Amino acid sequence: MGAINWHTFFFLLYALVACGFAVACVVSTNIVRMALCLIVSLGATSGLFFLAGADFVGAMQLMIYVGGTLVLLIFGVMLTAQGPFVSMKTGGGDWIVAVMLSGCLAAILVPATFSVVAWRSPGPVALAEGHADGSGPAALLVSKEVDHGADATEASGDGISDARPKTATPIGLGLLGARVDSLNSETPAALKPGMSGYLLPFELVSMHLLVVLVGAAYLARTKRRAKR
Amino acid sequence: MELLSQPVGVSHFLVVGAVLFISGVVCMAVKRNALGILMGIELVLNGANINFVAFSSPTLNRETAYVLGLDGQLISLFVIVLAAAEAAVALAITLNFYNNHATVDVDRADELKG
Numbered sequence: 001m002g003a004i005n006w007h008t009f010f011f012l013l014y015a016l017v018a019c020g021f022a023v024a025c026v027v028s029t030n031i032v033r034m035a036l037c038l039i040v041s042l043g044a045t046s047g048l049f050f051l052a053g054a055d056f057v058g059a060m061q062l063m064i065y066v067g068g069t070l071v072l073l074i075f076g077v078m079l080t081a082q083g084p085f086v087s088m089k090t091g092g093g094d095w096i097v098a099v100m101l102s103g104c105l106a107a108i109l110v111p112a113t114f115s116v117v118a119w120r121s122p123g124p125v126a127l128a129e130g131h132a133d134g135s136g137p138a139a140l141l142v143s144k145e146v147d148h149g150a151d152a153t154e155a156s157g158d159g160i161s162d163a164r165p166k167t168a169t170p171i172g173l174g175l176l177g178a179r180v181d182s183l184n185s186e187t188p189a190a191l192k193p194g195m196s197g198y199l200l201p202f203e204l205v206s207m208h209l210l211v212v213l214v215g216a217a218y219l220a221r222t223k224r225r226a227k228r
Numbered sequence: 229m230e231l232l233s234q235p236v237g238v239s240h241f242l243v244v245g246a247v248l249f250i251s252g253v254v255c256m257a258v259k260r261n262a263l264g265i266l267m268g269i270e271l272v273l274n275g276a277n278i279n280f281v282a283f284s285s286p287t288l289n290r291e292t293a294y295v296l297g298l299d300g301q302l303i304s305l306f307v308i309v310l311a312a313a314e315a316a317v318a319l320a321i322t323l324n325f326y327n328n329h330a331t332v333d334v335d336r337a338d339e340l341k342g
Contacts, residue, residue, distance in 0.1 A: 002233035011236045015244045022251040022271055031261050038267050045248070045274050052241060052285040054301045060308060061277075069270065069312045076263055076319045080326045088260040088333050098258045102250045109250070113242035121237040123290035170298055171305070181298045198302050205309050212313040219320035222327075 011051050018044035029089060035074050042066050053165040175202045238289055241282030249275030262322045262332045266315060273311040280304040 021041035025034045049058035170181045177197035252271030284300025
């Protein structure tokens with residue numbers, strides 16, 4: 001029995017929880033149970049984000065998605081609660097067609113993900129290249145301790161176990177328009193592709209959120225309830 | 229165990245994303261409760277987010293040509309925000325429908341048929 005790669009162990013744990021509770025969300029008939037399964041599944045997805053090195057996105061997933069959007073869904077479940085004997089089950093025929101189509105989709109997607117050889121396993125190439133010349137996407141996303149880790153972990157052959165991602169500041173600066181992770185790219189300073197930040201999408205999304213909030217508050221205002 | 233000593237690559241993350249996506253699609257197709265359909269939408273968007281984050285990782289990808297870097301993480305942040313906005317609007321529509329019809333069964337939403 002070889003040494004346990006703890007990154008793989010936690011990946012399997014979070015992946016099984018996420019997939020299992022997603023399937024449980026589909027199979028369940030009780031809307032409250034579906035909401036709870038979805039909360040657990042998205043929490044495990046946040047763990048997967050952390051394992052992939054996206055620490056800021058994982059934290060935002062927990063805060064915004066699980067702590068905001070799903071709480072909103074649960075509010076909706078509570079506000080539209082109907083009598084205890086209302087049954088909204090789908091007929092068997094619909095289930096059979098849905099399962100057949102999802103089986104076809106799975107049969108296409110899963111072999112496609114394993115068809116590209118470069119995706120099947122990580123390698124020290126990406127990490128070493130990123131640190132050899134100080135450029136590339138790995139430059140600022142992973143802290144410098146990985147240098148020592150990449151030398152020491154010859155046996156495992158990947159730098160995942162020692163990477164310490166720090167993405168909050170580059171993301172924050174990228175949203176303001178300064179892409180600090182591609183400062184050292186070797187194109188001339190006059191036209192650096194990829195140097196423009198995400199300031200415009202940031203502003204657009206802010207306006208979008210404002211409009212959505214105003215519209216949703218207007219749509220969901222209290223009106224006289226219809227007689228049952 | 230042999231299984232636990234292999235490092236995971238991008239493919240494993242993509243499979244998880246695919247499973248979430250497929251379960252979201254089935255949830256959207258099969259559920260009669262409007263909120264169940266909303267939950268399917270959330271699952272679909274999270275499947276896509278897992279794909280983006282997996283490709284953005286410099287440690288998971290073997291070749292730098294496939295690494296999205298910070299772009300992947302920023303895109304997934306925007307997807308999270310847009311999913312929250314869309315969930316708010318869809319919930320407002322569902323509440324409006326419930327206020328008018330006293331049910332959230334989408335099979336009963338047939339007044340615009342034909």
